[in-house]
Amino acid sequence: xxxxxxxxxxxxxxxxxxxxxxxxxxxxxxxxxxxxxxxxxxxxxxxxxxxxxxxxxxxxxxxxxxxxxxxxxxxxxxxxxxxxxxxxxxxxxxxxxxxxxxxxxxxxxxxxxxxxxxxxxxxxxxxxxxxxxxxxxxxxxxxxxxxxxxxxxxxxxxxxxxxxxxxxxxxxxxxxxxxxxxxxxxxxxxxxxxxxxxxxxxxxxxxxxxxxxxxxxxxxxxxxxxxxxxxxxxxxxxxxxxxxxxxxxxxxxxxxxxxxxxxxxxxxxxxxxxxxxxxxxxxxxxxxxxxxxxxxxxxxxxxxxxxxxxxxxxxxxxxxx
Numbered sequence: 001x002x003x004x005x006x007x008x009x010x011x012x013x014x015x016x017x018x019x020x021x022x023x024x025x026x027x028x029x030x031x032x033x034x035x036x037x038x039x040x041x042x043x044x045x046x047x048x049x050x051x052x053x054x055x056x057x058x059x060x061x062x063x064x065x066x067x068x069x070x071x072x073x074x075x076x077x078x079x080x081x082x083x084x085x086x087x088x089x090x091x092x093x094x095x096x097x098x099x100x101x102x103x104x105x106x107x108x109x110x111x112x113x114x115x116x117x118x119x120x121x122x123x124x125x126x127x128x129x130x131x132x133x134x135x136x137x138x139x140x141x142x143x144x145x146x147x148x149x150x151x152x153x154x155x156x157x158x159x160x161x162x163x164x165x166x167x168x169x170x171x172x173x174x175x176x177x178x179x180x181x182x183x184x185x186x187x188x189x190x191x192x193x194x195x196x197x198x199x200x201x202x203x204x205x206x207x208x209x210x211x212x213x214x215x216x217x218x219x220x221x222x223x224x225x226x227x228x229x230x231x232x233x234x235x236x237x238x239x240x241x242x243x244x245x246x247x248x249x250x251x252x253x254x255x256x257x258x259x260x261x262x263x264x265x266x267x268x269x270x271x272x273x274x275x276x277x278x279x280x281x282x283x284x285x286x287x288x289x290x291x292x293x294x295x296x297x298x299x300x301x302x303x304x305x306x307x308x309x310x311x312x313x314x315x316x317x318x319x320x321x
Contacts, residue, residue: 001108002066003029003168004208010037012212017058019045019067028168045089052096062104062215065093068137072112073173075134076265086137087144094148094156104218105156106211107145109228111200111270113138113160121200121273124160124228132265142228149226157218158228159211162272166204166292167299175239176293179246179257180300188255189247193263195240200232200271203292206285207231217281232272233285249293 002018006029009016016038018029023042029035039058043050045067054060068086069075075082090107097105114122115129130139148154165176172178175191182189202210210231217223237245240257247253277283287295 001164001204001207003027003032003034004166004204005064005066005211006034006038007032008208008212010034015039015058017041017054017060019043019051019054021045021067044085046084046092048092048096051092052100055096055100055102060100060102062106062219063093063097063102064106064108064211064215065090066108067093068108068141069134071171071173072132072134072266075137076132079133082133082137083140086134087140090141090144094144094154098148098152098154103155104215105145105154106215106218107141107156107158108211109142109145109158109160110138111160111162111230111232111272112267113142114270115139116267116269120269121234121271122160122230123273124230124276132267135267146226146228153225155218155225157214157223158226159214160228160230160272161202161207161210162200162232162270164202164204164207166207166296167303168204175242176246176296177300179243180250180297181304183247183250183252183255184301184304186255189243189257191239191243191257191259192261193239193259193266194261195238195243195257195259196268197239197263197266198236198269198271199239199242201235201237201242201289201292202232202285203287203295205295206287206292209286210283213281213283222281229277229281229283230272230274231277231283231285232274233289234272234274235289236271237289245290246293246297249290250297 019041041054069082112135113128128139130136145156145158149156169177179189
């Protein structure tokens with residue numbers, strides 16, 4: 001997500017400062033050379049000295065707080081690190097923004113912040129009731145954002161997206177990149193759940209545009225500090241339906257998925273209403289699920305082709321030494 005947002009900001013002529021944790025991240029931000037057009041600050045989001053220095057030294061005007069430990073399975077295995085990054089990281093960013101009087105702050109929350117509920121789709125007025133490690137971390141980050149807006153009048157807007165997907169995501173434990181990789185390698189995709197979990201989706205390009213759209217509306221005074229907005233395609237799809245659509249678009253309906261039914265500590269059904277964003281801000285996604293999946297498949301097909309060619313060139317070079 002961060003890579004696509006950086007690309008969009010650079011394309012629009014913005015001066016970008018990116019906080020990057022790993023010196024050699026897997027992100028498309030580094031791989032596609034976007035770092036050559038942005039200032040890169042290495043460090044962790046929960047390190048208050050690093051965050052404050054980056055904001056002060058580069059006189060940052062607008063902050064997009066996307067940094068997080070985003071994997072549900074990792075959060076279950078290591079809850080304390082997830083809470084440290086997602087919760088402490090959020091208050092570190094917000095406190096630095098307060099002290100340095102940053103003009104606009106967009107915080108990435110999630111549909112997971114709502115927790116499980118029989119009342120769907122979620123509206124922005126729904127209580128934040130996360131119970132599992134990742135969900136709780138997002139509920140807390142969301143509440144912290146509202147606290148800073150209400151108590152200190154920090155100009156914060158909170159985005160709550162459904163499941164984001166698109167090229168550049170190399171966490172192949174996720175459904176869509178995992179499905180595409182398995183299919184392109186002529187392997188059946190393994191579904192950890194029973195395939196009936198229902199999720200809401202948004203294409204990564206639509207998400208990048210949505211972040212900038214919210215920042216522009218916040219700057220124009222159309223959004224009150226502390227307001228949250230759901231953004232999604234507003235569709236209900238089971239994991240199995242997503243897999244079947246992906247296989248159809250790749251012409252591989254013969255590769256039947258393997259259903260393990262071993263997933264735990266995950267919410268069974270989550271869908272969002274984006275009616276508020278459409279009604280009050282005039283927001284609409286540009287991509288349908290099918291069009292977004294087609295672009296995503298093409299991105300990974302190119303990625304694996306380039307990777308295979310690079311590996312072949314490396315083997316040839318070793319053999320000729």
